Amino acid sequence: MSGQPITFFGRVEKALGDEQLRKAVPFTQDRLRAGRFQAADELGNIEEWRDLAAQIRAHTLENLDSYLEQLALNVEKNGGYVHFASTAADAVNHVLRIAQEKNARSVVKSKSMVSEEIHLNKHLEAQGLRVIESDLGEYIIQLAKETPSHLIAPAIHKTRAQVAELFSEVAGRALSDETEVLCQFAREELRREFLEADIGISGCNFAVAESGSIVLISNEGNARLTTTLPKVHIAIMGMERLVPTWSELDIVVSMLTRSATGQKISVYMTVMSGPRRRGDIDGPEEFHLIVLDNGRSDILGTAYQEVLKCIRCGACLNVCPVYRHIGGHAYGGVYSGPIGAVLTPLFEGYEEWKELPYSSSLCGACTEVCPVKIPLHDLLIEHRKDEVEQGHVSWQEKFAFKVFGYLTSHPSLYDKAVRTGHVATGWLAKEGVIEKGPGLLAGWTSIRDLPRPAKQSFREWWKQEKEGRGRDN
Amino acid sequence: MKISFFVTCLADVFYPGVAKDAVEVLERLGCEVEFPQAQTCCGQPAYNSGYHKETKNIARHMIETFAGAEYVVTPSGSCAAMLHDYVKLFEDEPEWLEKARVLAAKTYEFTQFIVEVLRVEDVGAAFRANATYHRSCHMTRLLGVKEAPMKLLEHVEGLRVTPLPNAHDCCGFGGTFSVKMVPISEQMVDEKIRHIEETDAEVLIGADCGCLMNIGGRINRKGKPIKVMHIAQVLNHSKREGGGSYADENRE
Numbered sequence: 001m002s003g004q005p006i007t008f009f010g011r012v013e014k015a016l017g018d019e020q021l022r023k024a025v026p027f028t029q030d031r032l033r034a035g036r037f038q039a040a041d042e043l044g045n046i047e048e049w050r051d052l053a054a055q056i057r058a059h060t061l062e063n064l065d066s067y068l069e070q071l072a073l074n075v076e077k078n079g080g081y082v083h084f085a086s087t088a089a090d091a092v093n094h095v096l097r098i099a100q101e102k103n104a105r106s107v108v109k110s111k112s113m114v115s116e117e118i119h120l121n122k123h124l125e126a127q128g129l130r131v132i133e134s135d136l137g138e139y140i141i142q143l144a145k146e147t148p149s150h151l152i153a154p155a156i157h158k159t160r161a162q163v164a165e166l167f168s169e170v171a172g173r174a175l176s177d178e179t180e181v182l183c184q185f186a187r188e189e190l191r192r193e194f195l196e197a198d199i200g201i202s203g204c205n206f207a208v209a210e211s212g213s214i215v216l217i218s219n220e221g222n223a224r225l226t227t228t229l230p231k232v233h234i235a236i237m238g239m240e241r242l243v244p245t246w247s248e249l250d251i252v253v254s255m256l257t258r259s260a261t262g263q264k265i266s267v268y269m270t271v272m273s274g275p276r277r278r279g280d281i282d283g284p285e286e287f288h289l290i291v292l293d294n295g296r297s298d299i300l301g302t303a304y305q306e307v308l309k310c311i312r313c314g315a316c317l318n319v320c321p322v323y324r325h326i327g328g329h330a331y332g333g334v335y336s337g338p339i340g341a342v343l344t345p346l347f348e349g350y351e352e353w354k355e356l357p358y359s360s361s362l363c364g365a366c367t368e369v370c371p372v373k374i375p376l377h378d379l380l381i382e383h384r385k386d387e388v389e390q391g392h393v394s395w396q397e398k399f400a401f402k403v404f405g406y407l408t409s410h411p412s413l414y415d416k417a418v419r420t421g422h423v424a425t426g427w428l429a430k431e432g433v434i435e436k437g438p439g440l441l442a443g444w445t446s447i448r449d450l451p452r453p454a455k456q457s458f459r460e461w462w463k464q465e466k467e468g469r470g471r472d473n
Numbered sequence: 474m475k476i477s478f479f480v481t482c483l484a485d486v487f488y489p490g491v492a493k494d495a496v497e498v499l500e501r502l503g504c505e506v507e508f509p510q511a512q513t514c515c516g517q518p519a520y521n522s523g524y525h526k527e528t529k530n531i532a533r534h535m536i537e538t539f540a541g542a543e544y545v546v547t548p549s550g551s552c553a554a555m556l557h558d559y560v561k562l563f564e565d566e567p568e569w570l571e572k573a574r575v576l577a578a579k580t581y582e583f584t585q586f587i588v589e590v591l592r593v594e595d596v597g598a599a600f601r602a603n604a605t606y607h608r609s610c611h612m613t614r615l616l617g618v619k620e621a622p623m624k625l626l627e628h629v630e631g632l633r634v635t636p637l638p639n640a641h642d643c644c645g646f647g648g649t650f651s652v653k654m655v656p657i658s659e660q661m662v663d664e665k666i667r668h669i670e671e672t673d674a675e676v677l678i679g680a681d682c683g684c685l686m687n688i689g690g691r692i693n694r695k696g697k698p699i700k701v702m703h704i705a706q707v708l709n710h711s712k713r714e715g716g717g718s719y720a721d722e723n724r725e
């Protein structure tokens with residue numbers, strides 16, 4: 001990522017100091033969140049829908065092998081090619097090989113988080129290919145030389161004024177920051193690219209095993225152009241992103257769009273079932289589907305399996321009070337917000353990502369909203385447990401919790417500890433509050449006051465007042 | 474009705490006044506309150522930090538402490554939720570799992586108990602103030618208690634409660650989150666305070682001492698003229714002239 005500090009707290013500090021981000025993210029977050037909750041109200045029985053969607057996703061994961069096999073057979077039957085990639089590098093190599101075979105010089109892409117995951121653009125550009133992102137948000141961050149900071153709204157951290165500035169540079173003249181003007185400009189620029197591109201690369205919101213189709217959800221129509229204008233279309237999908245049949249597709253798509261933006265259905269839903277057939281009026285001559293593992297199969301069968309139910313709707317980001325303030329880049333990984341905090345350490349280990357599971361107040365907003373009922377905040381706790389067990393926490397913390405565990409399961413010691421609270425804090429307190437505490441308390445008192453433990457704890461009072469007077473008899 | 478009171482460590486140590494008010498309200502409503510002295514902490518700090526072996530020891534101790542209780546009532550939605558969550562710890566230990574289920578089934582948060590079990594919405598309190606209410610995350614999302622506090626506050630004579638904008642957002646407490654992720658927690662609590670100020674409330678009411686300690690601590694530090702109160706303190710404000718509560722005892 002260009003220009004991002006390497007430590008988590010460094011990135012947080014940068015984000016918190018970014019005034020544009022601090023305006024733009026809460027603004028869009030409020031809008032998307034409100035959309036989701038209104039859509040849920042209109043639907044009426046959202047909890048039943050969530051149950052259903054969760055069941056579909058869980059069932060698919062339980063039978064992933066057979067559905068993937070069915071999908072691959074059907075894609076081939078339709079005249080497409082299927083490539084399995086166990087690592088990011090494998091996936092990149094498949095794309096590069098196809099590009100080479102076709103003597104391709106330029107690539108047009110529609111939005112795809114999986115291509116971000118494998119850092120595809122960087123590799124294509126290193127081979128001298130011209131890469132253009134055709135989704136408006138992606139186009140903006142490509143111009144800004146950044147990475148997406150949100151699953152469905154990649155440029156959420158940018159204000160309109162910033163976008164106008166970026167576009168003006170490309171245009172070579174000053175553009176106003178009216179949405180109409182900016183969209184019109186992007187449309188004209190991108191049309192040209194579409195006509196010249198040799199290869200179109202897309203992601204895949206869902207693949208349908210029974211028909212070998214891939215489905216793309218978008219609001220801009222760029223996915224349709226990406227998959228039909230260039231001679232070759234490559235779709236890259238995470239190996240878990242499929243459904244058995246069209247009837248399940250119906251339900252998960254409906255949950256995806258409602259959870260993401262509050263829309264009943266997106267403006268465009270593009271279904272691709274193989275390359276152009278005789279008699280088709282458009283479509284690519286060649287269709288390739290790359291199925292990416294990249295650590296996913298290692299998650300199957302573990303305590304984290306449910307994370308693979310994710311349909312990348314972004315709703316957990318849209319309700320997250322932490323994401324609200326720090327935006328997506330501070331998380332540091334390709335995926336941000338609560339889902340990113342769960343996924344990134346799974347894909348890349350704790351060594352570099354040990355703070356992520358703690359980047360949540362465990363308020364449960366993500367778990368409450370997730371359309372496929374991933375217990376996100378429980379999985380963050382699961383990570384913390386693994387970090388403790390694998391020795392990624394300080395010995396001071398370990399020691400403190402050993403003591404805490406001992407005291408709280410030995411009531412007479414606990415009682416003593418409570419009783420000394422007031423006295424022990426005497427030297428710290430001023431007018432009943434503690435303004436500067438030692439150790440862990442320092443974190444607390446660096447921004448807030450701490451009340452001094454009361455002179456008489458409740459348990460002492462009870463003993464004296466109630467039991468002393470023998471009221472209980 | 475006989476209830477066992479679980480005070481929670483924060484109320485025990487920092488806010489005994491809140492706990493006394495809660496007990497008085499319950500007694501006024503006809504409950505016979507007992508306080509098992511062996512109780513300690515619900516174990517949430519350890520659980521949320523990933524120390525599950527330690528948490529299991531605490532959970533076993535708490536399960537045994539409250540084994541004889543008919544109802545367990547506590548003035549914290551978060552601690553009540555933790556007691557409910559013990560079942561997650563004992564998935565592989567059927568004997569304890571069963572005991573954890575029994576504890577979960579009889580454990581209630583204070584306002585939830587009054588509204589759902591005692592079926593009372595008007596506790597006969599009066600409190601003249603412009604207030605707003607912070608709905609705590611664990612209470613609303615993990616325990617699923619959303620309506621009870623509002624119903625009780627609606628019946629408090631003289632109290633005006635203005636809805637808090639962005640009420641769904643966490644206040645930035647999150648237990649150890651508040652000390653581990655200070656810069657983020659700071660932004661969260663500051664936004665919460667901005668929203669409280671937008672309501673022009675002179676009193677912020679909440680039902681969880683953790684959140685109140687966080688918001689109140691920040692309010693104190695910034696010297697804002699907003700009073701922070703636990704809902705038990707409000708509900709124990711008597712209608713009689715001069716009828717007070719233990720509310721401010723801890724701040725003397």
Ligand code: SF4
Binds near residue numbers: 151259316339369371
């Ligand atoms: S975890 Fe759930 S809410 Fe978050 S992006 Fe995935 S499906 Fe959506």
